Amino acid sequence: MKISTVLTDIEGTTTDINFVHKVLFPYARAHLPAFVRANAETPAVADCLQQVKASLEEPNARLDRVIDQLLAWIDSDTKATPLKTLQGLIWVQGYEQGDFTGHLYPDAHAGLQRWSEQGLKLYVFSSGSVKAQQLLFGYSDFGDLTPLFSGYFDTNTGQKREAEAYHNIAQAIGVPAEEILFLSDIVPELDAAKAAGMQTCLLVRGEQPDNAAGHTQTDTFDSINPGSQP
Known part of the structure; x- marks a missing residue:
């Protein structure tokens, strides 16, 4: 079955992971306490704070306690949905x-x-929020690239290392999983996509990972031709 759809990861795939860890994360960490305090009553932020309290199992947690947890998640690179939002x-x-x-x-x-x-x-699936994805491509080094994409998915759809997330994405797109090519630099993510029936390609931007058998591999988008995939 021919590929009709490409689903791509961001970190380490389209984007240098150092940009995320050395630019975006430090910026968010530096600005998070003031931002949360200034916007705690707005619906989007208030919903995130409630999710953090639920995770802590402390429904009456004070704002400083919630902020401390958010900062701890940043420091440990925890992919918590309210933090990503x-x-x-x-x-x-x-x-x-x-x-x-x-x-x-x-x-x-x-x-x-x-x-x-x-x-x-073209679709995106990243652990970063849909908003973060749209910002990265909307304000990219090459200008606004959002018109290239038909949709975005984050951890609200499911965890990236679980096949269910890819089943959900295929269903949401309305395309058979076999017609979707998933690109990532993380082998367990590719394993999950493959288990859901998708075709896969590993982007090797740094060291060659172990246990990558079963996935097409390349170090550049230049050598990927989805239209010729069997």
């Missing part, structure tokens, strides 16, 4: 103020442009 909201100001632009590998930019022109549908 808040980070996305904080990064809005950074992008809009021009404090940084969204890093994209040149080969990833060229590949996404090429596939879009070929008529392939």
Whole structure:
């Protein structure tokens, strides 16, 4: 079955992971306490704070306690959905103020442009919130690339190392899993996508990972041609 759709990860796949860990995360950490205190009553932030309290099993936790937990999650790189949502909201100001632009590998930019022109549908699946994804591509090094994409998925859809998430994505897109090519630099994510019936490709941006058998491998988008996938 021919590939009609490409689903891509961000960190380590389209984007240097150092941009996330050395630019975005420190920015969010520095601005999170003031942002949360200033916006605690707004619906989006209030909902995130309730989720943190539920995770702590402390429904009456004070705001400082919640902020401390959010900062601890940042420090431990915990992929908690309320944290990801808040980070996305904080990064809005950074992008809009021009404090940084969204890093994209040149080969990833060229590949996404090429596939879009070929008529392939492009989607994103990242542990970062949908808002954060849209910001990165909307304020990318190459300008606003959001018109290239048909949709975005985050951990609200499911965990990236569980096949159920990929089943959910295929169902949401309305495309058979066999027609979807998933790109990632993380083997367990590729394993989960493959278990859901998707075709897979490992992006090796650094060291060659272990246990990558069963997945197509490359170090550049230039060598990926979804239209010719069997």
